[in-house]
Amino acid sequence: MMMHSFSTLGCPELDLDGVVALAARHGFHTVELRALCGRLDLPALFTEQFGTPEKWAEYLKTRRIRVCALDTSFKLIGSTEAERAELLEYVRWADAADVLWLRVLDGGTTGTPEEIDEAVATMEWWREQRFKNFWAVDLLVEPYDALAKQAPLKQFLDRVPHATLLWDCHRMWRQGGEDPVSTWSLVKDRTAHIHVKDSVNQPSEKHPFTYVMPGEGEFPMRPLLDALKQDKFGGVLSLEWNRFWHPYLPELDKALHSAARTRWW
Numbered sequence: 001m002m003m004h005s006f007s008t009l010g011c012p013e014l015d016l017d018g019v020v021a022l023a024a025r026h027g028f029h030t031v032e033l034r035a036l037c038g039r040l041d042l043p044a045l046f047t048e049q050f051g052t053p054e055k056w057a058e059y060l061k062t063r064r065i066r067v068c069a070l071d072t073s074f075k076l077i078g079s080t081e082a083e084r085a086e087l088l089e090y091v092r093w094a095d096a097a098d099v100l101w102l103r104v105l106d107g108g109t110t111g112t113p114e115e116i117d118e119a120v121a122t123m124e125w126w127r128e129q130r131f132k133n134f135w136a137v138d139l140l141v142e143p144y145d146a147l148a149k150q151a152p153l154k155q156f157l158d159r160v161p162h163a164t165l166l167w168d169c170h171r172m173w174r175q176g177g178e179d180p181v182s183t184w185s186l187v188k189d190r191t192a193h194i195h196v197k198d199s200v201n202q203p204s205e206k207h208p209f210t211y212v213m214p215g216e217g218e219f220p221m222r223p224l225l226d227a228l229k230q231d232k233f234g235g236v237l238s239l240e241w242n243r244f245w246h247p248y249l250p251e252l253d254k255a256l257h258s259a260a261r262t263r264w265w
Contacts, residue, residue: 005030006031006238010249011253012243029066030068031068032193034244054096057098069140076108076118077118090102095135101164112146116152120156148178149176154186157190166191167184169184194237198215198217198219199217204248211246215263
């Protein structure tokens with residue numbers, strides 16, 4: 001059964017207690033952690049607040065909330081050794097709390113063969129580290145830049161048969177020009193997590209479009225939902241309300257109410 005969730009990118013001002021309360025208010029049992037207390041450096045924040053991964057895991061257990069993914073800033077293309085080390089800081093926190101996924105981005109710009117080669121090599125580096133250290137958590141790759149079109153994404157998936165995706169369907173539709181239902185046919189067997197949001201074709205401060213309340217924009221959600229239901233998608237459908245990067249947006253609580261009221265998702 002498909003699970004609904006939200007990314008804390010939409011409520012970056014909240015601490016973990018506030019996130020748990022927001023999830024409970026909307027009937028969610030799982031959350032996606034990206035920002036907390038105005039910060040993105042989650043391992044450092046967890047260390048300050050909980051001390052050990054085991055205490056963090058106990059906190060989540062007592063509050064009956066699961067974390068479906070920890071979202072990192074790591075990029076498969078163009079990453080440095082220091083950035084690889086930062087990625088690995090997330091592992092012990094994830095494994096302690098049975099978090100299945102660390103979200104990573106593709107990186108790059110154009111999806112050239114050279115960029116795809118680098119993305120593949122980084123995935124192999126991770127796979128070696130994971131098996132050597134017996135980690136349970138795995139990478140969840142978000143096609144965001146170089147892989148945000150179907151052609152380079154297909155090349156990547158063909159070369160990395162073990163790769164699992166976080167699919168930002170709005171980004172590939174609005175900025176990549178890809179039809180969501182068509183893209184779903186390509187990624188459906190490799191996708192565990194989907195980001196959704198809504199927008200209208202009017203310029204904003206940072207984009208040629210403007211984010212709007214779920215159900216009030218132009219994103220073709222109904223055909224996508226029909227396709228997901230037909231294929232019995234059993235992963236996470238997560239509202240990525242980009243308030244951390246776009247503070248003009250209303251509070252996430254209001255966006256979640258809008259999504260529920262309009263039966264948008």
